Amino acid sequence: MELRGKTALVTGGGIRLGRAIALALAQEGCNVAIHFNRSREKAIEVKQQAIDLGVKAEVFQFDLSDFSSLDQLMKDVNNQLGTVDILINNAGNYKKGNGLKTEYDSLQATFNVNLFAPWWLIKAFESQLPSEKMGKIVNICDAGIFRTATDHFAYRLSKKALCEMTHMFALELAPNITVNAVAPGIMLPLAGYEHIDLEQVAARKIPLNRIGSPEIIAENVLHILHQDFMTGSIIKIDGGENIV
Numbered sequence: 001m002e003l004r005g006k007t008a009l010v011t012g013g014g015i016r017l018g019r020a021i022a023l024a025l026a027q028e029g030c031n032v033a034i035h036f037n038r039s040r041e042k043a044i045e046v047k048q049q050a051i052d053l054g055v056k057a058e059v060f061q062f063d064l065s066d067f068s069s070l071d072q073l074m075k076d077v078n079n080q081l082g083t084v085d086i087l088i089n090n091a092g093n094y095k096k097g098n099g100l101k102t103e104y105d106s107l108q109a110t111f112n113v114n115l116f117a118p119w120w121l122i123k124a125f126e127s128q129l130p131s132e133k134m135g136k137i138v139n140i141c142d143a144g145i146f147r148t149a150t151d152h153f154a155y156r157l158s159k160k161a162l163c164e165m166t167h168m169f170a171l172e173l174a175p176n177i178t179v180n181a182v183a184p185g186i187m188l189p190l191a192g193y194e195h196i197d198l199e200q201v202a203a204r205k206i207p208l209n210r211i212g213s214p215e216i217i218a219e220n221v222l223h224i225l226h227q228d229f230m231t232g233s234i235i236k237i238d239g240g241e242n243i244v
C-alpha cells in the first residue's frame, strides 16, 4: 500500500512505541490521528512534529477502559481527518500479578484496554471504510505470547487473546482489510521498572545481546503496511528471546 495521503489512527500515539509509529507514518506522508489518554502534552508534541513533516495530524483523547464510547473516537477522527485507512492498536495496559493474585477488576481493566478496545475499534474501522477501499490493521501484541509463564497474568492472557483475534479478523475481514500484528520483545523499560538494567537483562536472556527500540517496532509496522499479500501474520521482534 502506498502510504502517502492515507490516514492512520494510532492508539497510545503520544509516547514510547506509539509515538515512534505515528512519526514513522508521518515520515511516509501519512496523515495521523494521535490517540492518547493521559499524555496530552506529549501527544501535542507528536502532532506538531508530524505537521512539520508535511502531513495533517490531530490529537484525540479517549480512555480506552470505556471501550463502548469508541465509536465516538472513530467519528471524531472521520470528522477531522476523513476516512481512516490504517488502524494501529498500540495502547496497552501492563499489570503485575500471577493468576491467584489477580482480582477481577484488574483483569477486566486490562482486557478493556488490551483486547476489547482493539475489538471495538476494528469494528468501527470496518464500518467507516468504503467497501472498494483497502484497509490495514496492525495490532501490537507481545513476544511473550509465544511462551507460557505465570507472571503478569492479566496482561499475558489479554495479549494472547489479541494475537488470536488478529488471526480471526484476518479471516473475517479479507480480502479488502488485512490484519497483522507485531509482537515486541524488550524495547524500553516499563514505567516503574526504570531501575532495572535492561542491558544486563539482555546479556542474560536475549541471544542478540541487546534490547530493541521503538524505532525498530515502527520500521516493522511500516514493513507490514507495505505488504499486499500478508494477513494473519504475527511478526516477532525480540532479538531471539522467545525462540520456542
Ligand SMILES: NC(=O)c1ccc[n+]([C@@H]2O[C@H](COP(=O)([O-])OP(=O)(O)OC[C@H]3O[C@@H](n4cnc5c(N)ncnc54)[C@H](OP(=O)(O)O)[C@@H]3O)[C@@H](O)[C@H]2O)c1
Residues within 6 Å of the ligand: 011, 012, 013, 014, 015, 016, 017, 018, 035, 036, 037, 038, 039, 040, 062, 063, 064, 065, 090, 091, 092, 093, 094, 113, 140, 141, 142, 143, 183, 184, 185, 186, 187, 188, 189, 191
Ligand atoms: N515497551 C516494550 O518493551 C514493549 C514490549 C512488548 C510489548 N509492548 C506493547 O507495545 C505497546 C506500547 O508499549 P509502550 O511500552 O510504548 O507503552 P506502555 O507504557 O505499555 O503503554 C502505554 C500506552 O498505552 C496508552 N494507554 C494505557 N492505558 C490506556 C487507557 N486506559 N486509555 C487509553 N490509552 C491508554 C497510554 O496512553 P497515555 O500515556 O496517553 O495515557 C500509552 O500511550 C503496548 O501494547 C505494549 O503492551 C511493549
